[in-house]
Amino acid sequence: MENAPPKDWTALGGWIENALSAQPADTVWATAQSDITWEHLRRKVTELNELLGVRGIGPGTTVAVQMVPSYSYLWTVLALWLRGAQVILMDPRLTRLEVNRLVNLCEPQYLITSGASGAVRVVFQDECEIQVERRRGGHAAGNANALLQFSSGATGYPKIIGRTGASLLTELDRFAGLEGMPTAGEKVLLGNSLTHSFGLIGGVLHALSAGATLVFTPNAQPRTLLRTLADSGAQVLFGVPFHFELLNRVSEPVPLPSLRLAVSGGEAIRPEVYEQFEQRYGIRIGQAYGMTETGIIATDLAGRHLPPAVGTPAPGMEVRVQGGELQVRADVSPYVYANDVDNRFVDGWLRTHDLAGIDEPTGIVSVHGRADSLVVIGGLKVDLREVELALAEHPHVTEAVVLFSGTIEAFVGTSGGIGVRELQAWCRDRLSHYKIPRRFELAPAVPRTSNGKLIRNRELLVSRMAGSATTRGEVVT
Template sequence: MRLVEDLLDRHPDDLPYLVADHVVTHGELREAVAHETALFASAGVGPGSTVALQVPPSFTQVEVLLALWRLGAQVMLIDHRLKPAEVDALRALCRPQFVVRAGAAGWSRLNFRARHELVTEKRSDGKPADTAHRLVQFSSGSTGLPKVIGRTESSLAEEIERFTRIEGMPKYGDRVLLLSSTAHSFGLIAGLLHSLAVGVTVVFAPRVAAADMLDAARKHEVTAIFGVPFHYELLGSLPTPPALPALRVAVSGGEIMPPEVAERFRLAYGVPVGESYGTTETGVIAMDVSGRQRPAVGPAAPGIRLRLVDGEVEVALEGTPYLTADGQERFVAGWLRTRDRAELTTGGGVRLLGRGDSLVVIGGLKVDLTEVEAVLGRHPAITEAVLVHGESIEAYVSTVDKAVAAEDLILWCRSFLADFKLPKSVWVLPQLPRTSNGKLIRERSVLRAAIS
């Protein structure tokens, strides 16, 4: 894969690339990737081999991924947080020839560990790649049922180059605290690959805890932070946050940033939180590094062609990103339906309004379930809310007050919403189920199972 050779050869040997409890320079990265390349080649991995890679975010993950790509393999990147049954389902669906995973001993899902021992298994029922895709990912989707999504070498190269053209992105010599998962698009491409391309140092925190993240930010004088709203909520929740004088950029990706979370972070650290909007299928679609275009998530990223059809975002792609039948209906005549509703601001920004599939019809009247979720979310006892529509509108909420009653919540909604928008039933749960990527699950069967 020529892209890997290009990325590895861009910068001097002594420039730091990865930082945690020790540092990996670009020279050391080249040596490590060469070593892993030789090992996997001796195991039989070569052009067109299919490899499922399930390793936690780590130096090992980066080095192995680059080595497998260097050999021309198609790599299925599997989130390390998935349960064995979920992983088995993905393997059965994709039938990789090799499975590479971290050994179970000595690591925690909560702690960052730079190095992992690897277990490599060659599977007799595996099949070689029948497409030119080099990266295979699995969308976390709102239903919790993943779609199999492929990215070609040219698609990855174009997105890396796209990030270099977005105003405010970290540049040579910057240091980014990468909190986003490297098993998913924003963390992998904006975080790891773009940084490798332009000479940015990637810093990892030892734990996903406010104190540990801030310690890493201060110790390494990070100039940028990439994370998801959850991370910024943690960082903004400290009563006496420390100063981060080197910090000039903070970007959130993965889901819409709640304005109040962004504002708390800005007040605490003096840096607005920008946003990156994209999908696993397309990569980045729109981005505002500065955070000054909120409520818009920014203008279309350089080279991205998008349009709004009946208020839904569609993005032009050269070919379908789906490797199985699931999802193919969303790609028609060169345009991918994202199912995200949006509008364009007068300044050319993309303002997201929610999911297109959040619109339901009740008695001939349209109800936006995200509107009802927002009303429930303003109740002082509610921490999160998810609405689904079957025969009627159902609400599932988590609460800080176990004594709150469903009837009280319906009365609360009645104060702000027309009667036809009211949920017919409300279920109170200790916490709402999430996908492995931390997104709220909106599949009714999963939510109903959580009740029992």
């Protein structure tokens, strides 16, 4: 007998059902290599809803999903929510070992994949295989969360973040209240990851609610991205700084007369990218700042303010700066397990670990960097401590310091004569491609301070390891 789903799960399923039925059947919902109408979307979600029910998935069932970005992925997630399942999203770039680690943490009853893990380059596909695996020993949902996601923590191991159906619907209301968000009939080229909050909620779900058409590019080559944007006549571009850097590289840019809004999220955008894009395309890059734990926090969609400003708080969001760090008001802790809190949620305030300032007269938030080991590369978060721990598991690694200076660099104390290629292969088996260091410096030991702590200053490490280094080199990928 199926468990009764939490009330706000039912509300989320009802919201999806209403959104799917609100648009004309022959209107295009999304376009990539082929166009998908709303009728096609409804039919696919309905078919999957029935198929998942036959497989035993119902209210309160826990389902981990690791699929390549595709129409298949999107209607799988929608069908799962229609069934009242708890959806656990995993990035398609994760290796099998990383997936196993997360599965062991969450213990889902089902795992849905589209093939091999650890894709180096993830591009949008129209359709892909949908493999449903029943897992022995999995547990039904023990909480009211409709969505579980992951975020790196100070220990280098992922934190499990829960979002209730009510939380997702509230965030959709926030997006709807923002001036300039896509409206019915508009086309939105969506470059953001579909497993992360802004791409999934601000992109896919908002478009579903507003009746906007999603556009996906077949690859991330600069000219392909620009041509897709121009040929589709998209009015809105959502992406990460990497997408705008790509567009700035095109030697002979074409006009984009239809484009009225370009928004970057996921990481800080460099002022020079912001300025060059406006010079080349005549439109300012807006910003959407948020985090997995809360969703959208602050926005400047029209790009009125030069980075590092990220805009004013989204409707209903309350923020403050304590000790130079931005904090966000939250009703409950977003972390599924009590030991995940790690002093990040105290007295109703969630620490973002972002160094920030708030301009008192205007309320504009500016973000100036991180207070922990988290870095963002191409819109993807990497906890450098996680990379250090992966290296430290090698039997011939005695210690490791991993830093980021435009690229990930590893300073490693070794024994046994191992080389860069061996360590790269070791990391490849344990870490997603984008987390693997691009430069290694190997020596018998990593220098330490006078009180015995490992040095974490790049210049000091380079100079002090130069004379004792056994192997150094950059990895060509």
